[in-house]
Amino acid sequence: MARPRTPALSQKQYENLASFRFALRQFLRFSENAAQAAGVTPQQHQALLAIKGFPGRSRVTVGELAARLQTAHHSTVGLVDRLVTEKLVKREASKEDRRQVFVLLTRQGEKLLEALSSAHHEELRRVGPEIQELLGRLGGEGDE
Numbered sequence: 001m002a003r004p005r006t007p008a009l010s011q012k013q014y015e016n017l018a019s020f021r022f023a024l025r026q027f028l029r030f031s032e033n034a035a036q037a038a039g040v041t042p043q044q045h046q047a048l049l050a051i052k053g054f055p056g057r058s059r060v061t062v063g064e065l066a067a068r069l070q071t072a073h074h075s076t077v078g079l080v081d082r083l084v085t086e087k088l089v090k091r092e093a094s095k096e097d098r099r100q101v102f103v104l105l106t107r108q109g110e111k112l113l114e115a116l117s118s119a120h121h122e123e124l125r126r127v128g129p130e131i132q133e134l135l136g137r138l139g140g141e142g143d144e
Contacts, residue, residue: 016134016137016138017138019134020131020134020135020137020138023127023130023131023134024131026127027123027124027127027131030120030123031045031120031123034116034119034120034123035116038112038115038116039112040086040088040112043069043071043079044079044082044083044086044088045113045116046069047065047069047076047079047080047083047089048083048088048089048105048109048112048113048116049113049116049117050065050068050069051065051089051103051104051105051109052105052110052113054068058104058105059092059102059103059104060102060103060104061100061101061102061103062076062077062080062101062103065080065103080103083103083109087106087108087109088105088106088108088109088112089103089104089105089106089109090103090104090106091103092104
């Protein structure tokens with residue numbers, strides 16, 4: 001069965017997509033630099049944030065963390081190993097099922113994440129209005 005043909009994009013839509021991609025990349029570059037300045041890799045920072053920001057609880061399984069980071073399970077195990085070595089997270093066996101292991105932040109991990117998150121929050125305050133405007137344009141406003 002043939003797919004329905006999508007209408008061609010206008011020049012303005014291409015410009016909006018490019019501007020949005022540029023704004024996102026600028027924020028990601030800020031994030032990468034902030035993580036490195038704090039002494040962690042961008043992926044380690046993302047892992048700390050994914051653990052702290054997990055819906056409904058402050059600990060995750062390696063599988064849940066892998067899903068949040070969109071990485072392979074074995075890669076996530078290596079990442080957690082490095083975070084444990086850096087004393088930023090610890091592993092804790094489930095009380096209900098000893099086969100299940102959770103990963104949670106240490107006090108040191110909490111402090112590091114707090115500093116990084118504050119810096120990110122400030123950067124989002126600065127660039128947020130531009131990103132919101134671009135999102136509005138991508139959603140159909142000002143496409144013509």
